[in-house]
Amino acid sequence: MASTQDGKVAEMNMLARIRRIPFWSWFWFILGALYFILPLYATLKFSLGMERDVIGFKAYGRAFEDPEFLSTFLYSNVLALMTIIASIVLIVPTAYWIRLRLPEARRIVEFITLLPFVVPAIILVFGLIRIYSSPINVPFTEMTLLQPLTTFEVGTDILIVAGYVVLGLPYMYRSVDTGMRTVDVRTLTEAAQSLGASWFTIIVRVILPNIRAALLSGALLTFAIVVGEVTLASFLGVPTFGPYLFLLGQHRAYEPAALSFASFLLTWAAMGLIQLFTGGQGQVSGAH
Amino acid sequence: MSYLSISNVTKQFGDTVVVDNFNLDVEKGEFVSFLGPSGCGKTTTLRMVAGFEIPTSGKILLDGADITDKAPNQRNVGMIFQSYALFPNMTVAQNIGFGLRVRKEPEDTIKQRVDEMVGLINLEKHADKYPYQLSGGQQQRVSLARALANRPQVLLLDEPLSALDAKIRVSLRAEIRAIQRSLGITAIFVTHDQEEALSISDRIVVMNTGEMEQVGTPFEIYNFPKTRFVANFVGSLNTSDAEVIDPAKGLVSMDGVQFEAAEGTNGRTKGDKVKIAIRPERLSFASEQKKANVVDCTIENITFLGSVVRIQVKIGNSKFNMDTFNNPFLELPKIGAKEQVTCSKEAVLVLDE
CATH class of the missing domain: 2.40.50.140 (Nucleic acid-binding proteins)
Structure with a gap:
């Protein structure tokens, strides 16, 4: 009885709080929400209308049945995973060292991480092809240091992952740096050092767990970029999900819409995972 | 020969001399406080003993071994920080056992030592809690237990009570002193609070602008100040x-x-x-x-x-x-x-x- 009354009181309090929100706050909130939701709704509605006068999932069935879909999607996922690992290995120690020992280098590194916004992907891919499509020799000798990476599958995969690391750099670096700002990196490092920990142990057991949420955010953004990326994959001739979706869109109408909507769902699922891992706080438990 | 010997240690950052020709011998089991105003070089001296700063010149010997250039993780020195520096992702027990795990001690030994340390700081009921679930005083006690779990040769305390309220500060300083005495561990305590230094120390080193003004027992420092600075700063x-x-x-x-x-x-x-x-x-x-x-x-x-x-x-x-x-x-x-x-x-x- 008491709990029912408590529930009613809580509900009334919430309604009172909602009523107190000014009109213009509601106006801008609804406008913003519509801006995001309407295209999604349109895509969903279109993808469900493959059969005349019937709302159904036929487009989804067709899209998922295509063996090309599964192979390209899995391939993109593997590349995304590789990109995320490479990004973490490259960026976490860099951001950590800058915060710990080289704060004066932060501006330079931040500028470098912003370069992907300035240099388009098309320029990047041409640069990669230009340099890595011919053997690289040891300077001033005829000795080959590196075979042309574009001539074999693993080489091309390395190239595209490297390209994706560059494209994801602004997002991953900022996420990691913001994460490190929320913990006292210097003192935690010194505490761990005084307890006998090596640099590797400090990064793996102290720093990484405390920036878990930031890493997940960066990884999610990188994942989204890699899975939908078209330019690098097309020019390097790698069969990923982006070019597949692009080609599908040129020949079919409903299936690309279905796959686009499915991609959105996938992104939301990833965001849900972040909430799950971080307890909805955007930070690890304990990092207060 | 003394247990910890700091000889002719000078530390410069660029052209600024932060610690100037510092000399101190600390006996085993002694509790020495570095007392002075902000910027007097007391924390820098402590950090040189911990290995976080390398002296520009001079030597630091611990139990006869030269540790001047050793990395912090190669010295058996425990450190307690003003901000507690507990690992937020670990529970109290995991924090205390961290150093032992780093040393790859057997799990049985770790568990036994952690239990012992948790008992020492009277936080048995909080062993599975995370740092954010503890009060400031409790967190600092965990930090003390974590530093002691490794059985360090020297315990370094960098203004460990500054972030706590007055009552907790007084009770915790008594607790720190009692634990230090019972374990017979050598301790160096940095503070700018003269009352803290007077109440807890065997000897006090009063520092000013990177130099030692006077070294003596709290009684000597208070009653027989040798310089005007000491007389003014203490009491x-x-x-x-x-x-x-x-x-x-x-x-x-x-x-x-x-x-x-x-x-x-x-x-x-x-x-x-x-x-x-x-x-x-x-x-x-x-x-x-x-x-x-x-x-x-x-x-x-x-x-x-x-x-x-x-x-x-x-x-x-x-x-x-x-x-x-x-x-x-x-x-x-x-x-x-x-x-x-x-x-x-x-x-x-x-x-x-």
Whole structure:
């Protein structure tokens, strides 16, 4: 009885709080929400209308049945995973060292991480092809240091992952740096050092767990970029999900819409995972 | 040979000398405090012992071994930080066991040691909690247990009580001292709080602008300050300009009022400008029995401070504070009243101007 009354009181309090929100706050909130939701709704509605006068999932069935879909999607996922690992290995120690020992280098590194916004992907891919499509020799000798990476599958995969690391750099670096700002990196490092920990142990057991949420955010953004990326994959001739979706869109109408909507769902699922891992706080438990 | 020896240590950051020719020998089991204002070099000295800073010159020996250039994780030194520095992703037990896990101790040993340490700091019920679920005092106790779990050769405490409220500070400092005594561990404690240093230390190193001003027991530091800085920094002090009038008898004159000092006039000549300093608690109202240093004064102000009543008196042209213990039967004079105050010869410190 008491709990029912408590529930009613809580509900009334919430309604009172909602009523107190000014009109213009509601106006801008609804406008913003519509801006995001309407295209999604349109895509969903279109993808469900493959059969005349019937709302159904036929487009989804067709899209998922295509063996090309599964192979390209899995391939993109593997590349995304590789990109995320490479990004973490490259960026976490860099951001950590800058915060710990080289704060004066932060501006330079931040500028470098912003370069992907300035240099388009098309320029990047041409640069990669230009340099890595011919053997690289040891300077001033005829000795080959590196075979042309574009001539074999693993080489091309390395190239595209490297390209994706560059494209994801602004997002991953900022996420990691913001994460490190929320913990006292210097003192935690010194505490761990005084307890006998090596640099590797400090990064793996102290720093990484405390920036878990930031890493997940960066990884999610990188994942989204890699899975939908078209330019690098097309020019390097790698069969990923982006070019597949692009080609599908040129020949079919409903299936690309279905796959686009499915991609959105996938992104939301990833965001849900972040909430799950971080307890909805955007930070690890304990990092207060 | 002493257990920890800091010899001729100097630390420079660019052109700035932060610690200048620091020399200190610490015996095993001793509790030494570095006391001084902000920027005096006390934390830098501590960080050099911890290995977080490398001295520009000089040597640091621990139990006979040269650790001057050793990495922090290669020294067996425990450190406690002002901000606790507990790992937020680990529970109390995991924090305490971290150093032992790094050393790859067997799990049984780790568990036994963690239980022992949790018991030592009386946090048995909180072993599975995360740091954010603990109060500041509890967090600092965990930090202490974590540092002690590794059985360090020296325990370094960098202003560990500064972030805590006054009551917790007092109880925790007693707890730290009791644990240090029971384990017989050598400890260096950095603080800018003179009361903290006086209450907890075997010896105090008073530092100023990178140099050691005085090293001594709390009793020596408080009662026999060797420099004006130490006299001013440790405890409250009344100071005033004075002039030596008879070095042999220890007589000095302040605005025409004569004081007799037990020490401090040796080596000075008549007419030397000096400062005289008297601690507020060494002044009292003159009674029939007391004949030395009886001077006239006017009551200027009376402040009730709880256990102490602070009476401001004007002697000559100088205003001095006089502290007297509060009791319900204390008869306080009226403001503006003419009285006589006195102090012993030993209470009058003669310092350089």
